[in-house]
Amino acid sequence: MEGASHGLEFCLAKEADFEQVMSISEDIYGGIDYLPAKYHAWLQEPDRRVILAKKKGQVIALVSANVVDDGCTAVVEGLRVAPMERGKGIAGIIQQYCFDLIRAQFPEVKVRRYTRSGYLGPETLAKFRLICKQEILPLHCELEEIRPKLDAAISQLKACGTEWEDPILLRASDVQRVFLNPNVVGGVLPGKTIVLDWAPYRPLQSNLEILLKKNLIWLADGQEEPRVLSLGATPYRIPMGADCNRLSIDIFGKHFPSARNQFLAQLQRGIGTLQGSLYCLLYLDPCLWQQMYSFCQISFGLHQERDFEGQNVLETEM
Ligand SMILES: CC(C)(COP(=O)(O)OP(=O)(O)OC[C@H]1O[C@@H](n2cnc3c(N)ncnc32)[C@H](O)[C@@H]1OP(=O)(O)O)[C@@H](O)C(=O)NCCC(=O)NCCS
The missing domain is CATH 3.40.630.30 (Gcn5-related N-acetyltransferase (GNAT))
Incomplete structure (x- = not known):
């Protein structure tokens, strides 16, 4: 052995x-x-x-x-x-x-799946199928500093009139209907996969039942044919500092204004009354990364601190 x-x-x-x-x-x-x-x-x-x-x-x-x-x-x-x-x-x-x-x-x-960050060389790609790739935008800040900036960003978008629409909070019964809709599965979910904080799930009834027990925030920009969906996890403590909280927000879809609005709404709900510092990891379609990064630079003074090279879901036979 x-x-x-x-x-x-x-x-x-x-x-x-x-x-x-x-x-x-x-x-x-x-x-x-x-x-x-x-x-x-x-x-x-x-x-x-x-x-x-x-x-x-x-x-x-x-x-x-x-x-x-x-x-x-x-x-x-x-x-x-x-x-x-x-x-x-x-x-x-x-x-x-x-x-x-x-x-x-x-x-x-039948198969095993991994989620790996970083460059995938030809050796890895020969061994695994790449199911999907999301980009990662990390936002590290003090909670008392981000709260007024977040409120200001949302107020500004609301004042523009056309930029803001309140994201819809999906109830458990909506989640099943929306996430099993074939147009959503094929057109919105990356690689037909729901990725929650690095863990990939196929859009199946049994998986949704598991996910619905996790106290997530499920947002959408429409009930019938949404273009963007998002999952916000409950924040949890990480070893980085005594009072440091990690918040993961997974966004699916390619429509920037909806993705931005859901990011802000998820952030607002996620931080709630938390104190201390925040390490928010936003996962999103690669085509949205640059726009979202620019938005975060302007709204939150973000400067990229860590060079995460994407989140790749890989699969191979068991
Ligand atoms: C990544 C880590 C687990 C590798 O451990 P290691 O014992 O030094 O790895 P070895 O080089 O001896 O073994 C290589 C095997 O590890 C596995 N492996 C290496 N990196 C991996 C990764 N990021 N994810 C999954 N498997 C990995 C592969 O199966 C590889 O086998 P292969 O050569 O057939 O491809 C180790 O460096 C570590 O603990 N790093 C910090 C934590 C971390 O980054 N974990 C990765 C989770 S995504």
């Missing part, structure tokens, strides 16, 4: 492993790691397996796979290897263990 030659043991993650998992995660994603906020909830998800690799009893790697899409897809998330153990093939080994377990426990799974 390959793990044995590396002195590795594999097990399912438990609550008690949290501190060790955090200790291998300290440098990850420049302080905006989602795992500290999601770890405990992940352990409760019935169709997710969170796997640890341990060496002499110490956690040195983690990966998780969540089975979605009516049981057909395993979404791989959270992969990390302790800094001292990188470059030895451990990421490949722990993933292999995880896939064997998923194949044994979920025989219906």
Whole structure:
């Protein structure tokens, strides 16, 4: 067994492993790691397996796979290897263990999906199908500074008359109808996929039921044939600072004024009464990035601090 030659043991993650998992995660994603906020909830998800690799009893790697899409897809998330153990093939080994377990426990799974940031070289593209690509616009600010700027930006758009239309808040019954509409699936969703904060879901009734339990804000620019839809997640604390909150806003569609209005509405609802600082990650169609960036420069004084090179959803056979 390959793990044995590396002195590795594999097990399912438990609550008690949290501190060790955090200790291998300290440098990850420049302080905006989602795992500290999601770890405990992940352990409760019935169709997710969170796997640890341990060496002499110490956690040195983690990966998780969540089975979605009516049981057909395993979404791989959270992969990390302790800094001292990188470059030895451990990421490949722990993933292999995880896939064997998923194949044994979920025989219906046909494909696995990943979401990766950055440039995709020919080697990666030879191994995976690219399902969709969204661009990422990060906005890092103090909440007390952004609130008046946000109110001012919305007031200015409203004063223009034609620029602003209140985004529509979708209820649970609207969500099913709108997100399963074939025109929306084919024309609005990137690669026919709903991406929520890096996790891809096919537009299926069962996935919408999962997503509807996540306390999201669902906005649209129309109930019947929307051009733009958006999902706002509940903000969560990240390791970047004592009072730093991460807010993810996923926008689908290519119509800039609607995307901008939904971004502002999502931001307003998302920050609510939060205090401290905000790290907002806005995911949007690549064709909207430049316009949205310019808008954020003018409205919020945004200067790009991190060079995220897009969010790519990849797929390959299980
Ligand atoms: C990325 C990371 C997990 C690689 O760990 P590693 O053990 O040094 O990787 P190795 O070079 O030994 O193993 C390579 C294998 O890891 C996997 N891998 C590497 N980067 C990956 C990534 N970003 N996403 C998924 N799998 C990845 C691949 O399966 C690769 O196998 P291949 O050579 O057949 O393509 C590690 O550098 C790390 O923990 N980085 C910080 C966290 C992070 O960026 N995670 C990526 C999640 S998107």
